Amino acid sequence: MSETSRKLTTIFCADVQDYTRLMGRDEEGTLATLRRYRDAMTRLIEAHGGRVINTWGDGVFAEFPSVVEAVRAAVDVQNELAGYNAALDTEKQMLFRIGINLGDVIADGSDLYGDGVNIAARLQSRASPGGIVISNTVYDQVRNKVAVGFDFLGQLEVKNIEGGVPSYAVRVGDVQVVDTRTSEYRSNPQPAPARAPDMAARIPLLQDWRLNYGTPLIICAGLAVLNGLTWSGEFWAKWPILIIIWVNAYRFVRSNKQVDMAIASLVITGIGIVAINLFTWYGTPWAVWPLFGLAIAAAVRWVSRPRSGV
Incomplete structure (x- = not known):
């Protein structure tokens, strides 16, 4: 007992x-x-x-x-x-x-x-x-x-x-x-x-945005400034900035329940691949091939989305 x-x-x-x-x-x-x-x-x-x-x-x-x-x-x-x-x-x-x-x-x-x-x-x-x-x-x-x-x-x-x-x-x-x-x-x-009714909603929303996304933006700006102050002909800050933006884009999608997480993730991944291709450009648009695969995956996800209670 x-x-x-x-x-x-x-x-x-x-x-x-x-x-x-x-x-x-x-x-x-x-x-x-x-x-x-x-x-x-x-x-x-x-x-x-x-x-x-x-x-x-x-x-x-x-x-x-x-x-x-x-x-x-x-x-x-x-x-x-x-x-x-x-x-x-x-x-x-x-x-x-x-x-x-x-x-x-x-x-x-x-x-x-x-x-x-x-x-x-x-x-x-x-x-x-x-x-x-x-x-x-x-x-x-x-x-x-x-x-x-x-x-x-x-x-x-x-x-x-x-x-x-x-x-x-x-x-x-x-x-x-x-x-x-x-x-x-x-x-x-x-x-x-x-x-005030409006401020009751806006103040915590603003605080949440500043906490979740304001800090990463400040870090990105700080990296860009540091890169400029130590400039030696290379924009090395683009890699950590890209990673920070990529991670926070996924966080934003996860917090927005009105967005299809799978499709949004494929779109974010595609944008990241394009950015990497541009940052490492040697005259070959190699990103077109993974983008093609991601587009097919997104299309399959779109047509297979649940539209009923089954």
């Missing part, structure tokens, strides 16, 4: 909007889509250090040691699934709602119980299809650390929690991903922190 203990952890709860309707239209196709989407969610959850606890029915239940990584995983999940849904007819699209809470829970073996879990489930039920809702305990930890905006929703009524739970919708770009038309929020919510 396993022993129980208490711990503070981040709970991630997700389920499918209108799952019954989807099953009524096409059971086998819906199950195939659900498996595919769950595989993607599991991969992203684990990539952010999370652990999938359960996948009952149409839901996914996970925990994270890091609050920041839990929110980043949720954003990545919704972005990637949005890309999948873009290739489907509207009636076949499978939209997940996600709720995240940081709270004290009871651990019984690999299972978790308690108000911390229940709050995450209630937050998930209030998110709009394709949306994310977080508790105030999560918001306090991530508001300046994740490149998204937040909209204060008020106090969400939760059983056994007197006064409700202050909650926030996660806003990616200009998309507000929450259903605020519900009586389960108090009519006179606590006012949101004094923050």
Whole structure:
């Protein structure tokens, strides 16, 4: 018999909007889509250090040691699934709602119980299809650390929690991903922190861009200047600069879930090969042959892209 203990952890709860309707239209196709989407969610959850606890029915239940990584995983999940849904007819699209809470829970073996879990489930039920809702305990930890905006929703009524739970919708770009038309929020919510709505989204996005891409650009500029100051007739800085640009191009593609990773990688590889050919030019355009092979691979990938839920 396993022993129980208490711990503070981040709970991630997700389920499918209108799952019954989807099953009524096409059971086998819906199950195939659900498996595919769950595989993607599991991969992203684990990539952010999370652990999938359960996948009952149409839901996914996970925990994270890091609050920041839990929110980043949720954003990545919704972005990637949005890309999948873009290739489907509207009636076949499978939209997940996600709720995240940081709270004290009871651990019984690999299972978790308690108000911390229940709050995450209630937050998930209030998110709009394709949306994310977080508790105030999560918001306090991530508001300046994740490149998204937040909209204060008020106090969400939760059983056994007197006064409700202050909650926030996660806003990616200009998309507000929450259903605020519900009586389960108090009519006179606590006012949101004094923050300009646009700046709430723009400041963390700018900080994230500076951290991820500003530093590599500064390094490239520094290498170019150093090459100029030590000029001996050779532009040696082109090689480290090319590598830095190449690596960060792949990073950008990986972070953009609306782009087909395979095709984008082939394009980036092709551009890199052309650059190498030009940097080592001796009158022979040898890059045309690998480019031909990459073009064929990209065309095959394009025509074989999944366009349905199978």
